[in-house]
Amino acid sequence: MNQLTNAIGRNLPESIEGYGKVRPFTGAFATVPDMQRQAPKVKRILPNEQKLVEDIETVFKRIPVTDGMTLSFHHHLRNGDGVVNMVLAVAAKLGLKNLTVALSSVFPVHAPIVEHVKSGVVAGLDTNYMSGPVAQAVSHGVFPRPVVLRTHGGRARAIECGQLKIDVAFIAAPAADDYGNINGVEGPAACGSLGYAIPDAQYANHVVAITDHLMPYPLSPISIPQTRVDYVVKVDCIGDPKGIVSGTTKITRDPVGLKIAETTAKVIKAAGLIKDGFSFQTGAGGASLAAAYYVRQMMEESGVTGSFALGGITGYMVEMLESGLFRKLIDVQGFDLDAVRSLAANPNHLEVGADFYASPFNLGAAVNKLDAVVLGATEIDTGFNINVVTGSDGVVMGGSGGHSDAAAGAKVTIVVANLLRGRLPIIMDKVLTATTPGETVDVLVTERGVAVNPRRTDLYEKLKAAGLPLKTVEELKALAEKMAGVPENVITQDKVVAVVEYRDGTVIDVVRQVGK
Amino acid sequence: MNQLTNAIGRNLPESIEGYGKVRPFTGAFATVPDMQRQAPKVKRILPNEQKLVEDIETVFKRIPVTDGMTLSFHHHLRNGDGVVNMVLAVAAKLGLKNLTVALSSVFPVHAPIVEHVKSGVVAGLDTNYMSGPVAQAVSHGVFPRPVVLRTHGGRARAIECGQLKIDVAFIAAPAADDYGNINGVEGPAACGSLGYAIPDAQYANHVVAITDHLMPYPLSPISIPQTRVDYVVKVDCIGDPKGIVSGTTKITRDPVGLKIAETTAKVIKAAGLIKDGFSFQTGAGGASLAAAYYVRQMMEESGVTGSFALGGITGYMVEMLESGLFRKLIDVQGFDLDAVRSLAANPNHLEVGADFYASPFNLGAAVNKLDAVVLGATEIDTGFNINVVTGSDGVVMGGSGGHSDAAAGAKVTIVVANLLRGRLPIIMDKVLTATTPGETVDVLVTERGVAVNPRRTDLYEKLKAAGLPLKTVEELKALAEKMAGVPENVITQDKVVAVVEYRDGTVIDVVRQVGK
Known part of the structure; x- marks a missing residue:
């Protein structure tokens, strides 16, 4: 089969059976849409018709x-x-x-x-x-x-x-x-x-x-x-x-997670984002929530009122809304009972569709207005490309969700990760499955130091001035490998079992069959 | 120019310069849509792009x-x-x-x-x-x-x-x-x-x-x-x-208007609609509001909770919402400061688009769920066709707005009118400009009696049983003519100055030039 190479160096088939022709990823903002919107059939119903079946x-x-x-x-x-x-x-x-x-x-x-x-x-x-x-x-x-x-x-x-x-x-x-x-x-x-x-x-x-x-x-x-x-x-x-829904989502108690979260908040502050109008997205995981905890301290100390928090909404974000730390929540998905209760009752808690949240092809999704987003990773490579699709065994265990969207939209995109994951280094030369392209990832925060994407010299200077423990991503990789060795490559079959489309519809990577 | 005749007997040109081919009105529910929805161009905006110009x-x-x-x-x-x-x-x-x-x-x-x-x-x-x-x-x-x-x-x-x-x-x-x-x-x-x-x-x-x-x-x-x-x-x-917005919209004090309004409420009650779940639309004019006043009395006497009031919303409807007489208001347009205040603050006051309010070609507009609507008329004919477009001099002074939509959707459509308007009978053999087709108008309420559309024998029996002063529309017309004579026909030119489209896009009538 003929191969092609996309903008982040992934080798892809030109065409995949059951999927069709591959349009290779050419850069996070390279695709300009050229079509009309989908037009469903126009229907009608007579005044006395019933819909209950x-x-x-x-x-x-x-x-x-x-x-x-x-x-x-x-x-x-x-x-x-x-x-x-x-x-x-x-x-x-x-x-x-x-x-x-x-x-x-x-x-x-x-x-x-x-x-x-x-x-x-x-x-x-x-x-x-x-x-x-x-x-x-x-x-x-x-x-x-x-x-x-x-x-x-x-x-x-x-x-x-x-x-x-x-x-x-x-x-x-x-x-x-x-x-x-x-x-x-x-x-x-x-x-x-x-x-x-x-x-x-x-x-x-x-x-x-x-x-x-x-x-x-x-x-x-x-x-x-x-x-x-x-x-x-x-x-x-x-x-x-x-x-x-969970009863309530809780902040991590793991000291390593807390350290990473605290450093993350310092990165956001050093980037100059903790000021009135600050906007923020973080996940519902314990470590992401912990980042929110430290960000909140800083907002309170500085007397800052944020504009909005975005994404999957947890009770912690609801509490920040109710405390006046954010003026609005923009909610595409709620994670716990507090989020449901708040959406039902609080006019400043806004429900939006996935298009408003994150679509790249409209006149501006909410992710475009994000100052900072904190995201996870299962693997990151020295080009700052992120894998959140496959685990270390090559088996699918996730997917982008809003990962690539928020990364592309936010002014500062921070990926947080322990240097090791299940005893294996998280940083490598090349992630198994690229999900979010490195050009949209600005900072990697680990328990052993902070790496800034070389594209963001502006940010590097700010973090350096703030005294953050900066390292290159290669230095962090070496640290991890010193602790846990160089991980072996996952052996996969040729068969493509999943096509990973970037948010614009181009193919950023494929997942191949494991086992047998 | 070749002529055609539509389903309510209006003579129309086959084609009108500057408008195109005429698709004649064929009945209120006769047109079945057969197209896809309009598909605007897909666009994008980069995260840092500004819209303020x-x-x-x-x-x-x-x-x-x-x-x-x-x-x-x-x-x-x-x-x-x-x-x-x-x-x-x-x-x-x-x-x-x-x-x-x-x-x-x-x-x-x-x-x-x-x-x-x-x-x-x-x-x-x-x-x-x-x-x-x-x-x-x-x-x-x-x-x-x-x-x-x-x-x-x-x-x-x-x-x-x-x-x-x-x-x-x-x-x-x-x-x-x-x-x-x-x-x-x-x-x-x-x-x-x-x-x-x-x-x-x-x-x-x-x-x-x-x-x-x-x-x-x-x-x-x-x-x-x-x-x-x-x-x-x-x-x-x-x-x-x-x-x-007006400071507040007021109920008429005109005794004739009040009498018509009271009779209208009795029609609604006799039709068996004053029960839990009742839904209602009326205009913002003083006489329409007066109908709401009498309907309200009946709802209160019967201990009825309505489901929703629809349409242009006034402070009077807001008061009924706040008093628990309606569970919801569905608002496509507000008329006074109370309506604005309520929409801003009351989660049971819902803002909807014109499509949700009244479009005939979707999976069910709100008008379809109306029990009763009270509408005005500048002319009505013996076929119950209504003119709300031109005045007695043939000059345009209105338009359907939601008139034809609510008439088509509601279970009972009531048109209220004084028998005379500016000293001229309001009932005639043929209205100058048909706006709302008679098949969607059920009852005419005047100060001298109530006429039921012969299509609605069910309704006739109910109103008769309730002792309402029933007359035929021809009898009401004769009464009006006895008071004011037979009005002269308006003389118009040939030139078509306006095309009156029914809600489904067919042509129900045209307006021709007046004067010179």
Whole structure:
């Protein structure tokens, strides 16, 4: 097969069976869109028509769902989601084949997908993140077609630009009325923001709300409007609350994690960002939250009011909103009960779609307005390219999610990591799977020092002046290797099992089969 | 010229110069859409790009605005609007010609449009309602092309379906941030809902926010999002608050109006609609508000909680929301300060776009869920067709606005009118300009009796059982003629000065030139 090399030196096939022609990554901001937006069919409904349908099977027959269609789902119910399995069971029962599942993230609870692949019901998967049995199955070559791995913003872009065409969007609806208005803040499966479902509902050819909490018309707030929803199905239960939101997310107690977090906050301050209007994104992991903790101290000390915190929202961010440290929260996904409660009640807590959050191809996503973002990594290389897709064994265990999007948008992008991960150095010459390109990563913070991307001489000078423990990324790599040796290369097969699309739709890397 | 006759017997040219081929009205629900939605160009903006531009002239040059383009505007600033005149003055200064102005409603303040037409800057007008000098000029044949008169829902449909293509939407923004998020509830020109601007922003090729109240990023609530706004211009003043909202809207004190209103409420009750979940729309005029007053008494007496009130929202509806008589308000346009205040603060007061309010071609507008709507009329004929476009002299003095939309959607559509209007009978064999088709009008309430559309035998029986003073429309017509004689036919010229499109885009009637 003919090969090509993309802008970060990855060798890629020119074309991949089951995916098509590869458009190589050419730089984080190199692709200029040249198309019209996706235009779904115009429909109508007569004033007395009803949308409530007795069960999912009836919906399948009414649409009708046929072989080869793309069915989309959102992941806001996370590992408590009951809707994907429920819908695919109907597809299997009806004998459908060759479906593509476009599910914004895949969790262990979605294990039944593997059986649907084996039986031919499902042939394709399009997602931004996956963990658990499905991710394992992908890596072991169970899927007949390579999985498409996107970023959160890239998925919104692909939908808006007609590159991910959705035949039917099944929306797990924590609350809905009988005319299809939906929100995520009420009902037993309340999950908060429905941000990832918003582009699906906007552009799918058919939209089905699946709810266990039918409310009187008109439901409000309205996250997804009646004007785009064809059918409403009431089921007993759309998900298990225990898997949907955690009671509360907690800051790490690991001293190494705390040290990295404190250094991260110092980097942000040294970069001159702790001032009125500061905007910030961090993850929900314990170490990321710890960074928020130290940032908060600095904001309080300096009497600073931030403009907004962005991304997946936790109770810690809610507390910062309620304390007046941020004027607004921009929420594409909530992680805990406090985030759900706040979104329901606080007008300064804004729900936005994945397009508003992170799409590269509109007139400005929220990530573009970020001052600082703190992100994780499973591997980083000396070109500052990040891997958050595969683990040290080459098996898929994640995905970009909003990683590449926030990295591209923020003024200062900081990756935090322990030098070792599972006794293996995290820094290498070349990451196994490039997810986020080095040109969008500014600083690496580890427990043994801080490396600044050589592209950011401005930032280097500021951090140096602030007395931060600067090292080159090569020096940090050498330190790690001194502790743990040089890791062996992962041996993979030739078969491409996943295509990693950058947020603009170009291919930044591929994942190859492991084992056998 | 060849003629055709539409489903309500109107003779229309087959084709109209400057408008094109006429698709005749074939029935209120006869048109089934068969197209894809309009797909504007996909754009992008880099993370550090700015949208704030120094003045409107610079925006014209950047886009660039060229001869023949369609510029759209919303009418939420009503007779206080400063933006339309401001923008068209720039167009004139730059020597542009042959522009089409797509302004959702035209008020006396927009008189300068007439001069722009005479000088060739503006050639076309697309609107849902007009009064004042522009309406006079239209009727006297000043425009080189016939004006297109739409309904509020029809305008949203035409934009969504690509039949009204907007090159540049200029959004008068009572509040905006520098990245283009817009709302109508803050700032000196606060007008409440921006519902009519929402489809424009969604589908225009270029969107410009013009504001006199620049807020820190991110502004919220967000009525129009940053993702669709190309440029933001700060000006000194977008409008005169005195012309935008009234201090408070008042119920009529006219005893005839009160009698009609009371009868109207009795019709609604007799129709069996005063029960939990009741939904209602009425206008902001004194007589319409009086109907709300009597409906309210009945709701209170029966201990009924309504689901929602819809449409243009007044302080009276806000009071009913706050008293728990309606669970929600669905607001496409606010009429007074109370409506603005409530929309800003009350989560049960929902802002919606014109598409959600009234478009016939989506999966269900709010009008479809209406139990009862109370509407006015300048003329009504024995086929229950309504004219709200031209006055007794044949001159344009209004337009459908949401009239035809609500009439089509509601379970019971009631038209209220004094038998005489300016000493002339309001009922005739054939209205001068058909706006809303009789098949969507159920009841006519006058001070001398109530006429039920013969199509609604079910309703006739209920109103009869309730002892309402029923008459046929012919009997009411005879009564009026006995008082005031048979009105003379208005003499018009041949030239078509306006095309009245029904909400589905078919032509329900035309307006011909008056005078000379």
